[in-house]
Amino acid sequence: MIWLNKSQMEESLKGFKPSEVHCIESIGKNIDPNVTKLAESLYMTRGAISKLTKKLIEKGLIESYQRSDNKKEIYFRLTEQGKVIYKVHEELHKAFQERDKVVFEQVTDEEFDSMLRFVENYSRHLDAEIKKQGLTVH
Amino acid sequence: MIWLNKSQMEESLKGFKPSEVHCIESIGKNIDPNVTKLAESLYMTRGAISKLTKKLIEKGLIESYQRSDNKKEIYFRLTEQGKVIYKVHEELHKAFQERDKVVFEQVTDEEFDSMLRFVENYSRHLDAEIKKQGLTVH
DNA sequence: CCCATTTTATTTCCCTGTCAACAAAAAGTT
DNA sequence: AACTTTTTGTTGACAGGGAAATAAAATGGG
Structure with a gap:
């Protein structure tokens, strides 16, 4: 080694x-x-x-x-x-x-949680928008 | 128009x-x-x-x-x-x-501030590390 | 079992962007 | 002023990766 x-x-x-x-x-x-x-x-x-x-x-x-x-x-x-x-x-x-x-x-646990929550939220939102109509996101 | x-x-x-x-x-x-x-x-x-x-x-x-x-x-x-x-x-x-x-x-103001603070923090840290030695970051 | 459809991998063509070499102009130095 | 150095833009060679065409194998339906 x-x-x-x-x-x-x-x-x-x-x-x-x-x-x-x-x-x-x-x-x-x-x-x-x-x-x-x-x-x-x-x-x-x-x-x-x-x-x-x-x-x-x-x-x-x-x-x-x-x-x-x-x-x-x-x-x-x-x-x-x-x-x-x-x-x-x-x-x-x-x-x-x-x-x-x-x-x-x-980074505190609360801060980490809120960041994670935001990202998951946004991701879900974008997935929904993509599904809703076209394929573009931005 | x-x-x-x-x-x-x-x-x-x-x-x-x-x-x-x-x-x-x-x-x-x-x-x-x-x-x-x-x-x-x-x-x-x-x-x-x-x-x-x-x-x-x-x-x-x-x-x-x-x-x-x-x-x-x-x-x-x-x-x-x-x-x-x-x-x-x-x-x-x-x-x-x-x-x-x-x-x-x-997103609340507090949440936004903490995210911004984290990113600035990390960015500063990486800049310092880059300056410290090589050019690689990750 | 046979044929159509789907899955999988490969290949070719193409486009985009980097790098390095270059030329021309500007800025700095003496 | 004459030179060196730096800045600026362009070009050609190159590489990476996407799209589409293709081939081969697997799957599914009758």
């Missing part, structure tokens, strides 16, 4: 695009993710995911596999190298959370 | 990309905007603005002009056609505000 500090971790992710890291993250977190699942979880088109996974396979960070009872869907898993990136990203995420903790700690 | 309802306004903006409308909006709001000013206000590179304005000129929505005492900077203004788009967008914006008013009215 090798321990890296924050800048070392950042350095080791330097060679990868945010979208690639996000894709690795999503593959690591989901169970049996396929193109469609990844597209939904990353809010991208299947076409984009198809290209992204292809690139990640070429880089040796992920690999694809199929089920014996399904010749259509293609699933992905992390390679050992991919798992390293996944871990580094996860640790880096924690480090940033730790760094920013002070700000979030100052 | 012609009055349009919301869907009619949306329809009349259909032929323009969001970036184009935003650019028109920014040109309409700023005084003597040049490429650099627009780039800053729209958080885009000068290259992107240069191409965008070129396209808007071809479409006849804006026109460029120079100052007699400055042969370098190029300013933009809306044409009559551009002003129409500007107005429609502005009205549409108001319409959406009106539509969503109910949600925002439910």
Whole structure:
């Protein structure tokens, strides 16, 4: 086990695009993710995911596999190298959370609740408006 | 003066990309905007603005002009056609505000203040962190 | 079982915006 | 004034991602 500090971790992710890291993250977190699942979880088109996974396979960070009872869907898993990136990203995420903790700690429960309530409210409102008529939101 | 309802306004903006409308909006709001000013206000590179304005000129929505005492900077203004788009967008914006008013009215002053305070706090924190060391935020 | 429909993944084409190189003008320095 | 540096705008190469067309497999209905 090798321990890296924050800048070392950042350095080791330097060679990868945010979208690639996000894709690795999503593959690591989901169970049996396929193109469609990844597209939904990353809010991208299947076409984009198809290209992204292809690139990640070429880089040796992920690999694809199929089920014996399904010749259509293609699933992905992390390679050992991919798992390293996944871990580094996860640790880096924690480090940033730790760094920013002070700000979030100052927020009281009441304040947090009211913010959450507002966001949920607005979200519900927009969903309703979208359903009501067109597709535009703003 | 012609009055349009919301869907009619949306329809009349259909032929323009969001970036184009935003650019028109920014040109309409700023005084003597040049490429650099627009780039800053729209958080885009000068290259992107240069191409965008070129396209808007071809479409006849804006026109460029120079100052007699400055042969370098190029300013933009809306044409009559551009002003129409500007107005429609502005009205549409108001319409959406009106539509969503109910949600925002439910937020009390205290709640609003606490949200604002949090955001300012976080923003200041991130600025400080960026200054402190690298350029990364997350 | 067979055909129509749906789901899934891939590919091609296209558009948008960034980056880096460049040219021209302005500003600063000596 | 003559130079260097900075600012400003433009261009071309490039990459990322969306839309639509396509192919292949799965599902559903008769």
